[in-house]
Amino acid sequence: MLDYAASLGTRAAAEAWRAPAGPVHLNFAFREPLLPEPDALPPAPAAVPESHVAPEPLPPPRRAIERLAKAARSLRRGLLVCGPDDNGPGFARAIARLSEVTGFPVLADPLSQIRYGHDSSAAILGAYDAFLRAPSVAERCGPELVIQLGAALTSKSYHAYAARHPGAMHVLVDPAGAWRSPSRRAREVIAADPEETVLALAHALEGSADPLPSWREEMVLLDLEARGILAKHVARTAASIEEGALFPLLLGALPENGVLYVGNSMPIRDLDLFAPDFSRPIRVLANRGVNGIDGVVSSALGASAASDAPLLLVTGDLSFHHDLNALHMARGERVAATIVVVNNDGGGIFSFLPAARHAAFERYFGTPHGLGFADIASMYGVGYSRPDTREELAQRVAASLRSRATEVIEVRTRREGNRAWHQAVWDDLAQSLGRTIG
Numbered sequence: 001m002l003d004y005a006a007s008l009g010t011r012a013a014a015e016a017w018r019a020p021a022g023p024v025h026l027n028f029a030f031r032e033p034l035l036p037e038p039d040a041l042p043p044a045p046a047a048v049p050e051s052h053v054a055p056e057p058l059p060p061p062r063r064a065i066e067r068l069a070k071a072a073r074s075l076r077r078g079l080l081v082c083g084p085d086d087n088g089p090g091f092a093r094a095i096a097r098l099s100e101v102t103g104f105p106v107l108a109d110p111l112s113q114i115r116y117g118h119d120s121s122a123a124i125l126g127a128y129d130a131f132l133r134a135p136s137v138a139e140r141c142g143p144e145l146v147i148q149l150g151a152a153l154t155s156k157s158y159h160a161y162a163a164r165h166p167g168a169m170h171v172l173v174d175p176a177g178a179w180r181s182p183s184r185r186a187r188e189v190i191a192a193d194p195e196e197t198v199l200a201l202a203h204a205l206e207g208s209a210d211p212l213p214s215w216r217e218e219m220v221l222l223d224l225e226a227r228g229i230l231a232k233h234v235a236r237t238a239a240s241i242e243e244g245a246l247f248p249l250l251l252g253a254l255p256e257n258g259v260l261y262v263g264n265s266m267p268i269r270d271l272d273l274f275a276p277d278f279s280r281p282i283r284v285l286a287n288r289g290v291n292g293i294d295g296v297v298s299s300a301l302g303a304s305a306a307s308d309a310p311l312l313l314v315t316g317d318l319s320f321h322h323d324l325n326a327l328h329m330a331r332g333e334r335v336a337a338t339i340v341v342v343n344n345d346g347g348g349i350f351s352f353l354p355a356a357r358h359a360a361f362e363r364y365f366g367t368p369h370g371l372g373f374a375d376i377a378s379m380y381g382v383g384y385s386r387p388d389t390r391e392e393l394a395q396r397v398a399a400s401l402r403s404r405a406t407e408v409i410e411v412r413t414r415r416e417g418n419r420a421w422h423q424a425v426w427d428d429l430a431q432s433l434g435r436t437i438g
Helices: 002-017 062-074 089-102 135-140 156-164 194-205 213-235 243-251 266-274 296-305 317-322 324-331 348-352 361-366 374-379 390-403 415-437
Strands: 078-082 106-108 145-149 169-173 188-190 259-262 283-286 311-316 338-343 383-385 407-412
Touching: 062 145, 062 169, 062 188, 062 194, 078 089, 089 106, 089 194, 135 156, 135 415, 145 194, 169 194, 213 243, 213 266, 213 415, 243 266, 243 311, 243 338, 243 390, 243 415, 259 266, 259 296, 266 311, 266 348, 283 296, 296 311, 296 317, 296 324, 311 317, 317 324, 317 338, 324 374, 338 390, 348 361, 348 415, 374 383, 374 407, 390 407
Parallel strands: 078 106, 078 145, 145 169, 169 188, 259 283, 259 311, 311 338, 338 407, 383 407
Antiparallel strands: none
16 A cells, blocks of 8 residues: 555656646545554655756747748738746746747736736737727737637637637647637647747747738737726726726735736736736736636635735635635635725626626626625634725735735725726727727
């Protein structure tokens, strides 16, 4: 049995390290008696020094780089699409270099780790979710080649835009060779390390690529104009708290290299749309998957235990409600998070869907709960506050992050007002950018 356990442990470690690196789940079937007698246990082995050697990156196949370089030379209207991933600063530098060589703009998801804190001279675009909402922009600015690194983008407007141009060549780069293309547009996957692939492609194209300046310049100008429109609407909120205007405010309270954990449904979408850039480098994490609102608080508190950086969690009321018992982790010595709960009394994202027209919408989709979270915070022994203005919210979040103690900060909003505010922003984007492109 000891040999069996040693073999299983070795395999688990090997699986956890190889691409895609991550957790391994083990099931242990215990026999009765569930625990052996203390004197029957073998002596503990001598301590083995921990190994901090990272796995070797998987180099891209030479022929795959040659094919992709050939495509990039002829298909000059290209996009470098960086989706959710745990990229480091080396990747950000590599993708900026490839963008410069090819003239391809970079669409950077907030979870790509390269949208925030990058060199402002690089064509890393964060407002594409905004400018692609203008039908005339999405129609005219069609790509010929899309190189996707990481998972699929969060942005729904990007996926609608990509669907308008089915003739574009889509290539994925994934170290595990995974076909992370939910829309099934990809035709090739390069199973290699993204940073190594980007560097190899930039090297192959150096001096032989023929960038199309007008393509990159037009996308950069659209990004700048979209940022201006978004900033105008955020500025108009003044003292009131609007959900879409939260992230530009909250990012300002997060210190350099801090961790932002984002809940699904509206929070990740509002971050994507309303926070296209931020000067300080930060790490952005989220649970993206089928059951996106489950375990958000647990995951964020776990991330805080694994990092020395201050952590800010922004989540919706239903996600928070689903994972309330995770607050018991806040009693641990290494766990501390500032938790901003956006409470609009239900499932706010459903108000944006056609289901909102149905008579039974509130009961089955809106799902109002009527809960406040002060008593819950008290029960778990964590701090609580409920600011009423943007200024109070900014001050409270900044103080909480400095104190490094877990605190629940509840923000009350209205679902109907939130939908109307977003719609006004979308309409302005479509009309203003439509005039620009026309």
